Amino acid sequence: MMETVLAFGILWVICAILIVSLSDKWSTLALLALNLLIAAFLLTENDPIGALVKAALGIASPIIILLVIARTKQPRPRFGTLPLISAALLALALSYLVAFSMQSEFPAGRITESYALIMLFGIAFLILVSQTSIVKLLLGILVLENIGTLLIAWGENTALLSVVAEVFVVLITLTIALIALMDFAEYGSIDGSKLTNLRG
Amino acid sequence: MYVVYTLAIPLITSAICALFGRKTRIAAYAAVIGMTLSAVLFTANFFVPTSATAGLDSFATTAGLSTVGLIVAYVVIVIGTFVTWFSLPYIRNAGRIYYPLLLIIISTTAGAVLSTNVATLYIFLEIGTLSTAILVTYRKGRAFEAATKFIVLNSIGSSFTLIALILMFLNYGTLNIGSFGTASSNAVLLMSLFLFIGLGTKIGVVPMHSWVPDAYGEAPTPVSTFLAGTVKAATAFILIRFLFALHPAADVVLLFIAVTAVLTVGVGALMAYTQKDLKRFLAYSSIEQAGIILFAIGIGSSAALTGGIFQIINNMVMKSLVFLCVGAIIAATRQRNVDGLGGLVTKMPIVAGGFLIGALALSGIPPLNGFISEYLILQAGFEKGGLYPALSVALLVLTFPMFAGYIRVFQRVFLTVDQKIKAPTVSYLSIYIIIPIIILSVLCVLMGVFPTAIVDQINKVSLAVLGGQ
Numbered sequence: 001m002m003e004t005v006l007a008f009g010i011l012w013v014i015c016a017i018l019i020v021s022l023s024d025k026w027s028t029l030a031l032l033a034l035n036l037l038i039a040a041f042l043l044t045e046n047d048p049i050g051a052l053v054k055a056a057l058g059i060a061s062p063i064i065i066l067l068v069i070a071r072t073k074q075p076r077p078r079f080g081t082l083p084l085i086s087a088a089l090l091a092l093a094l095s096y097l098v099a100f101s102m103q104s105e106f107p108a109g110r111i112t113e114s115y116a117l118i119m120l121f122g123i124a125f126l127i128l129v130s131q132t133s134i135v136k137l138l139l140g141i142l143v144l145e146n147i148g149t150l151l152i153a154w155g156e157n158t159a160l161l162s163v164v165a166e167v168f169v170v171l172i173t174l175t176i177a178l179i180a181l182m183d184f185a186e187y188g189s190i191d192g193s194k195l196t197n198l199r200g
Numbered sequence: 201m202y203v204v205y206t207l208a209i210p211l212i213t214s215a216i217c218a219l220f221g222r223k224t225r226i227a228a229y230a231a232v233i234g235m236t237l238s239a240v241l242f243t244a245n246f247f248v249p250t251s252a253t254a255g256l257d258s259f260a261t262t263a264g265l266s267t268v269g270l271i272v273a274y275v276v277i278v279i280g281t282f283v284t285w286f287s288l289p290y291i292r293n294a295g296r297i298y299y300p301l302l303l304i305i306i307s308t309t310a311g312a313v314l315s316t317n318v319a320t321l322y323i324f325l326e327i328g329t330l331s332t333a334i335l336v337t338y339r340k341g342r343a344f345e346a347a348t349k350f351i352v353l354n355s356i357g358s359s360f361t362l363i364a365l366i367l368m369f370l371n372y373g374t375l376n377i378g379s380f381g382t383a384s385s386n387a388v389l390l391m392s393l394f395l396f397i398g399l400g401t402k403i404g405v406v407p408m409h410s411w412v413p414d415a416y417g418e419a420p421t422p423v424s425t426f427l428a429g430t431v432k433a434a435t436a437f438i439l440i441r442f443l444f445a446l447h448p449a450a451d452v453v454l455l456f457i458a459v460t461a462v463l464t465v466g467v468g469a470l471m472a473y474t475q476k477d478l479k480r481f482l483a484y485s486s487i488e489q490a491g492i493i494l495f496a497i498g499i500g501s502s503a504a505l506t507g508g509i510f511q512i513i514n515n516m517v518m519k520s521l522v523f524l525c526v527g528a529i530i531a532a533t534r535q536r537n538v539d540g541l542g543g544l545v546t547k548m549p550i551v552a553g554g555f556l557i558g559a560l561a562l563s564g565i566p567p568l569n570g571f572i573s574e575y576l577i578l579q580a581g582f583e584k585g586g587l588y589p590a591l592s593v594a595l596l597v598l599t600f601p602m603f604a605g606y607i608r609v610f611q612r613v614f615l616t617v618d619q620k621i622k623a624p625t626v627s628y629l630s631i632y633i634i635i636p637i638i639i640l641s642v643l644c645v646l647m648g649v650f651p652t653a654i655v656d657q658i659n660k661v662s663l664a665v666l667g668g669q
Contacts, residue, residue, distance in 0.1 A: 101386060104386070105384060105386045105387055124359075128356060134348060134352070137352050138352075140356075141352070141355045141356055141359060144359035144360075144363075145359050145362065147359075147363055148359065148362035148363045148366050151363065151366045151367065151370065152366055152369075154370055155366075155369055155370050160319075161319060161366075161369075164319060164322070164323060165322075165362065165366075168322075168323075168326045168358075171326070171330055172326075172330065172355050172358070175330045175333050175334065175351055176351050176352065176355065178334075179333065179337065179344065179347050179348050179351055180348070182337060182340075182344040182347070183344050183345070183348055186340075186341060186344050186345075187344075187345075192348065192352075195344075195345040195348060196345075197341075197342045197345055198342055198345050198346060198414045198417070198418070
């Protein structure tokens, strides 16, 4: 068990570092790949409707984000290592804590998938605590939402739930994208650290 | 359940308002008429025999709604009606989105309070959150920054809530909280924690509170009023409904909530004291109030929940009252900074009276309604034993800066006349602004002087909640 936790822990730290160090565009394409991977996973779980919904709506969110990126071209935010390292340590500790206290709760036959979900949670956590770009934060939120949509597939007769959750994922993306464009028009940036009129 | 109409009417009116597009005055009057009709029908609901609404009852149950949250939903609709009245003279150029989104927020808040179904709740919560984010951008400029903080933090909260709700569905095998059985203690721990983080973010619990002062400060005042007074308190009620439907109860999470609640009260009260902007002052004060409600949840006994639900209803009345008073001040003087105001008691006596009653009620001063609910919560804290008596004392001590803050603001805005500052020009206030202030002031007094009837009703609600209904 120790090895499994460690392997997943290290894997998601690497994934998270890749996501935060890649440009917004490549991170978004990574999300697109993740969504398609989840769709394929749902198909193997005999959930064709869920897979179809995920494939259709899972493409919508990255396209919206790519449109925002195209309309808000700006210098890349500086890559901060200190918050990333501290967040990684914290998230790793959290991962261990959850894995050890909860493994008996993991559904039979879904041990690996349960660890994969913890890994996704760790990635989202890392992105949300270490990033200031609104696009990156949106990516973190979408990774977090994906945990929910993946969990739905574990239940039975969940097609309607899947559709509802996925529709709201797209609506959330659309709303954040719209507000990011407003920010860009007002501040010339979609980096949260540059939105400072209300501070102090 | 006649109440289904009262949820549908604001939604239909919202569509009508959207259809009127640029004719904003017509949309405004349509919103006022729709909300007033909704409130009147809801009031009538309490006098209609159950047999007469059997068809609607069946429809409501299928849609995942129940009557347990009826009292709270009623207050949501009433405050929503007052906010719509207030908007009529306050919002001059409403534009295409203001009234449609305001009515959607009111309707979805009431719907979420009545939800006993995991999916229905999520739909209502999400529609409300997304509509609010767009409405916060209404004043443009700095409001975009506030909306960004609001939507990012609340979307994170939504994700946690979604995970918690799906875990509930997987563990209990049903979407309806009334049919929840028991789950393992570890699973309940995880679900409770995710639910608290998710809904806590929407309530503005420390440390996920940073969006609150910005969003409440930058949103149009009627919207801030509804968010601070009603949406926050309604979300706390939803937390109570779903948290106590989980069996067996996770005591460690309850203690965690109680400790977080005390921290929330402290941060809210201390930060409020330092504010000069009236709306930001009230925003921090609403964080402090959220802490008091959460403390009741953290205690978790029947008596505490009665106090907590009473505090939720009181918060809707008291907080809406002070926010509307501040809105009236801004409407009359075009000022929201404490330093630019003074001596308003003679120029705006009704608003001064309303603000004083609201401030004293929020500070828990007898014989007003806030005193009764806060007393019930603290009493339950002392009775619980363990760490709770110490936490109750800490909570009580930490509310003093808030009381001092209210006194300071009242004195500065209404009493003090600074000769160095030009006296603000006060313009005429519409009856649509004054009437809600008078009604809410009277309610604060009546609910404090005659609390028995309402506490008895709330007691039934808290027993139903603890019974998992």
